[in-house]
Amino acid sequence: MLHKPGFVLSDGTTLDDLIDRDMNEVSMRVMDDAELYHHEMERIFAKTWLLLGHDSEIPKSGDYVVRDMGEDNVIVARARDGQINVSLNVCPHRGMKVCTAEAGNAPIHRCIYHGWAFRPDGSFIGAPIEKEQMHGSKRTKDELGLKKARVHIYGGLIFATWNIEGPSFDEFLGDAKYYLDQLFCRTDSGLELLGPPQRFVLPCNWKIPSEQSASDGFHTLTLHRSLMEGGVMGGTAESIYDNAPGMYGVDVGFEQGHSLRCLEAAQTFKMFSDMSFEGKTLDERLEMLPPPGITKELIPQLHKNLSPAQVEQLATIPPQVGGMFPNVLVAFIFAPRTDGGSSGALALHAYVPRGPHQVEFVNFIFAEKDCPEQMKRDMLQNSIQQTGTSGLIEQDDADTWPQIQRAARGVMSKTQTLKYQAIHGHEKPEGWQGGGYCYPGFTKDDTQWNWWLAYHRLMSADA
């Protein structure tokens, strides 16, 4: 691994100049600085755990998808032993991309340049004309495999890191695991990705969508005003700033930079708002309003896979949106449908850096593997209509972020700061079972500020 001490930018600017931890302000320069970006690639994207996909994408031996860890292209492949391997998609011979397709099945990956061949686990098989020993004799075959990343599968999600000796995946999740398990590890068969992810590129720095993913609930009220106008969140266009539907709940944040907004579904969405849970048992509540993506039939599985406290949370105030540091948005929501009902939409987004001024938005859409086909169909349609490329909700985000990016180019604009000063402070609600920092009430800046503190921590650690 690389070893570099804390950094100072070439004009003498330090991380503390950019992130003012007394004022809770971040200089807009961070969004438009090539030098800082290179440090981020080394200190964050080459160091921490990154989301690459889901194991349902590559069910068979030899199946692979090609994905990105920062700007490093990798092959995510299932080997003969069933294990998932993540290897750098760069030929150790002369640097050609080994796998030129984006997905497929191949027992052997043969580089098209000179023909060096590799197994799905990245190991080197050999070069053509074996007797001529075209890989020479200075290095053994063991040394000539594709560079391998460390892999962890969590709830079927494929994570990888180049930090072989670094924190375990559990350490990376920390107390967020208790909440994320309620989304990813709640049923016997788990989630299924409903198709390859949607992908599109936005002209903005990766941190603009990523800091929002750290539970920026507040923007919903104004940027996603059309949701209120559609009447789906209770309230009307005229009253949105008075009763602020969906803005109240419990935001939870973690030292690692992850966060989740736990919201009472019945409070958030008008279609459920006349439900009365008074005097109902947990199971009755779950049956009346199962969390997004869950059917009545799957409720017994919740009890089997989760603790009673976790089930209680799912029944009363489930985690619905949030983020995983550094670049993942989690959305397990009820989204409006044309028929007035809701099937739920389960989506994860990875915001993959593409240089200081570009990000690739990768939208993964899920359903529970054991839910009926018709429900999968409905959830797919609901997710596509509300999130990602053409999503009615996220169109507005995709148009906003590039405008922040363009602003960050200006000499004066760069010196402006992003402000995270609406702070609630940690306050554990009575009877709250989960860990982390809790911010009950109106959604504020705490979780996003935690995101920047996590960023600061990684960026100031030795690379």
Added chain:
Amino acid sequence: MIDRSTASADQSAIVRGLVSKVRVPLGSEIYNRILETLYDEAAALDERRFDDWVAMLAEDLVYTAPIRLTRNGVNKDRDVMRTMMHFDDTYESLLLRTGRLTKSAWAEDPPSRTRRFVTNVRVGELDAPEEYEVISYLYVERSRLSVPENEQTSGERRDVWRNVGGVYKLARREIILDQSTLSMANLAIFL
């Protein structure tokens, strides 16, 4: 069971060109009327006359845009993935979209200036009476705000147009975009 894995190639038949065996020749009355309709549709969308556009849609419309995935070898032509889409709409959901555009839809307020170029139109007769298979190429230039660089997209549209009392209505559209990673920041416009 639908195979949704990313690694598996799309199992639906590879479609190339017209499925219909009965060609509607270029320059014929029907061909000309359909071509006019496509031009009118492009103008309605470019001019953001969404009520006029909706009036051109059949109520049983299915409107989709599958994703593309780069494949090699034996599967090199199976690069359309219909398990995932950029658009997955019906007449009702398109009404929801056009309805939103009259309210606080910041993605298109202020609106983009767009120019849709529709070419390479091929028409065939379908079994259902008065229904025509219409394939066209689409190229879109989109100017957003004061940004001097336009966003573009290109693709093929596989449509079914239905003659309803002398007026052609769109009954099916599949938009096959050329990019596997879209360069357009959002699809807040119709294709």
